Amino acid sequence: MSQNPPASVPASFTVNGQPCRHIGDPRRSLLDFLRHDLGLFGTKKGCDHGQCGACTVIVDGRRINSCLTLAVMQDGCQITTVEGLGSPDALSAVQGAFLAHDGFQCGYCTPGQICSATAMIEELAKGWPSHVSADLTDASGADMSSDEELRERMSGNLCRCGAYPNMIAAIREAMQVAR
Template structure:
């Protein structure tokens, strides 16, 4: 049996203490200990993106990360982006553009899209970026590539891209 380890994390703005098995994933800590069940366990192998959360603003697969590794980190889950009573602009866009069908992947898709929009704003290139100065809104191909770590078994990809594009267009200066 492993000895318990301790870490202090900030989750959706609230300080949270982890005291437990050092082998416990961040995903299981969020879901089982903190009861933040918006983040989903899909493949549990880092291949589907259903468990995507933001750690210090960067998207990660929480199933592949140990909770104890995040001492001092700020974690944002889908619940932290906006509660049901006050959805974020991105969450509202997913609803408006039907960016989901069964909805299982949606929390990870939205968290990933939030980080991707921040990456674009910071000028980070992707594998298919042709020109960083070509314009504020990249092509559908580039948006799809940037979201490629998040799978949707239902095939809602065009609507997910439409939702992301709508948020980007709303943010464009007039």
């Protein structure tokens, strides 16, 4: 008994500033589309269950695990991967700070960490509270840059090598640049 493949579902979006179109299997994850169809290998497949954060990308300004969403669900969205944050000749503030502070060891989680940190800095600038924030109704007066706050906000991105202290130092430097 053979099954017919699912009907193609088109989706159009922008990836790293470039218009892009997905036509194909509607069950394809955003992660697999980015890696296999677009050749953007910075986004890593770690656990493929949304637990490690290696596949973190930024969609419409919010960080998401690309393994947990379908490419067709991003129709009309702006998607940024680590490749879209900077270039070898012009690193983003977060990329430069990760290099300066050795915010990586093996490097496998680094692209997801950098995307997450980039979006997190924007969240902080907007005053978004977190679980650690003292007052979830008014985060404007909270210390949004404590180590505890930064660790909580980055807790969705795991590093098997344990480079967390260097990552926090890198994030602090990138926050200073952003100010």
